[in-house]
Amino acid sequence: MDILYVHPAKQEVDARYDKFRSSPPYPFIPVGVVGFVNMLRAEGYQVRGLNLPVELLQRPTFSLSQWLRSQRIQPKLVLIDLHWYEHSFGALSVAQAVKETLSDAVVVIGGLTTSYYGEEILADFPYVDYAVRGDAEEPLRQLAAQVVGKGSSQVGDIPNLIRRPGSGPKAEQNLGFYFADSAMLDSLDFVSMDWLSNQRAYAGLQYSGAGLVTLEKPKFFSHWLTVGRGCVFDCIYCGGGKESHSELAGRNGYVMRSPEGVVEDVARLAKEGFQQVNLSLDIATYPAKWWRAFFKQLRDREIRIGIYNEFFQLPSNDFIDEMCRTADLAHTEVAISPLSGDEEVRRTNGKYYTNERFLRMLETLKKYEVPIFIYFSLNLPGETPQTFKKTLQLADQIGKTYPHDLLRMLNPCHTLDPMSPMSRRPDSFGMNVQFNTFRDYYDYCKGTGWEPRRVVRGQHRGFEMASRPTRIIEQMAQIWDVFAQAQQFRCFPVPRGW
Ligand code: B12
Ligand code: SF4
Secondary structure, three states: OOEEEEEOOOOOOOOOOOOOOEOOOOOOOOHHHHHHHHHHHHOOOOEEEEEHHHHHHHOOOOOHHHHHHHOOOOOOEEEEEOOOHHHHHHHHHHHHHHHHHOOOOEEEEEOHHHHHHHHHHHHHOOOOOEEEOOOOHHHHHHHHHHHOOOOOOOHHHOOOEEEOOOOOOOOEEOOOOOOOOHHHHHHOOOOOOOOEOOHHHHHHHOOOOOOOOOOOOOOOOEEEEOOEEOOOOOOOOOOOOHHHHHHHHOOOOOEEOOHHHHHHHHHHHHHOOOOEEEEOOOHHHOOHHHHHHHHHHHHHOOOOOEEEEEEOOOOOHHHHHHHHHHOOHHHOEEEEEEEOOOHHHHHHHOOOOOHHHHHHHHHHHHHOOOOEEEEEOOOOOOOOHHHHHHHHHHHHHHHHHOOHHHEEEEOOOOOOOOOOHHHHOHHHHOEEEOOOOHHHHHHHHHHHOEOOOOOOOOOOOOEEEOOEOHHHHHHHHHHHHHHHHHOOOEEOOOOOOO
16 A cells, blocks of 8 residues: 555544444545545555544444554555544544554645644644645645655645745745646546445445434445535635635635536446435535536436435525436435524524525425425524524424424534634624634544533533523523424434534
């Protein structure tokens, strides 16, 4: 093996899920990793991948260090994603284990959280050699040539690469900048997963819906597929909105793949026996020309597969009609996030529709018997015991109108996203923000990996509404739990982990 990719858990590198009650391990690999791993393989490198939480959930005594030592040829380059802030501690715990086992390996991190905090991470954590800001294909192609292939260019010339200069601890970034355009995205292979250990278990885990799926014996298989990058919205709690992508990756709005390219990938998945494909961005917010072409080509080629799509806003009836004529509805699910039953709270947070339009849209989905997952968000700015009554009313109304076997509902607490508008401009939203530096996220993850005996929901989320102390969130959570328990559909209590 030349290159190893590791997806860390939220928890430490040797987490024992069989012994303690954990917060979610966050086992999803960033969708874009698939593209650059396959690109490196196409360049001729031997690449392998480990999804650490999936390994640990299956074999609780799995040891990354031992596994590394047991390899006949050890990797020269180790890639670890630090994309979601939830991996701030876990990713560095993996980096430390790698460096302590293979002192000559070059350790590289990347992803959205790395993109924001790369300099601070390199200054504080000696186990990391390089951090990639923004898109990673071109930087990794050049770095792999340098580290594995003994290339002749200087690392100082590699775009988007943050490095420690020889003379001191302060990190520097080369001025060259790279971000993937549509043609680049279409040229990548976002489907092949044969480089990943336990790929079938991981495909089972990615399936969204009602099917009974276990890691050991998955019944259905799904795959998160890149359909583009970026976003055109700026929901105030989100670190992946338009402004953040512009700041972190130099992108303005969506960079879309072509419908033809995506159809080709969906055809491959269907042929390989996948029941579902999860689209990385809401194609209902792409131009109508795009999704009409996409659905038509799927129908013309008689490709039937379930689709998981999260609606960023409300889809049009036309979109729903097209999707339902095309997809295998037995394996389809759509997620919708009204956030609150109060229209003003919803609008403040970035979702622009009324309850009336929302309920009318649900009627259209109901006509086609589409399974839906509704997300509220208990602790967002503006949600108070008064507005929360409207959330309960809306949740109740949905439960009374939508078929119970097709409905799932959750009302979790949100943690502050780095680079989100809330994080950057807390005063505009009446917030106090507690997480500012990478160290704050590192400590948050280290302290919340395992469920304590007594949990106050809303605690350790990195922000607080100035006029709504955390104990109020716990009170609202308890009211939600009572409501959830009384429902006939799958309405979940407010999660106790982080
Ligand atoms: C689709 C999606 C999901 C899907 C997962 C899809 C997947 N497998 O990636 C689902 C619904 C499962 C999901 C879950 C979560 N998500 Co999400 N998700 C998105 C969304 C809408 C699009 C994904 C995307 O396009 N990413 C952006 C592109 C740039 O990333 P990418 O192509 O995967 O990776 C590129 C670079 O980041 C970098 N890179 C990534 N990894 C690595 C590793 C190395 C070594 C290197 C060098 C580079 C590198 O290179 C890649 C290619 O160039 C974004 C919002 C958005 N519009 O971006 C949110 C977003 C990424 N998610 C977010 C969050 C918070 C979560 C959750 C933690 C939510 C929760 N509390 O459960 C979970 C974590 C799940 C887990 N790990 O198990 C935040 C992240 C904020 C932050 N900075 O941490 C975002 C920005 C928005 C949001 N609030 O939802 N998510
Ligand atoms: S939460 Fe809002 S800004 Fe973030 S990806 Fe979704 S639609 Fe875009």
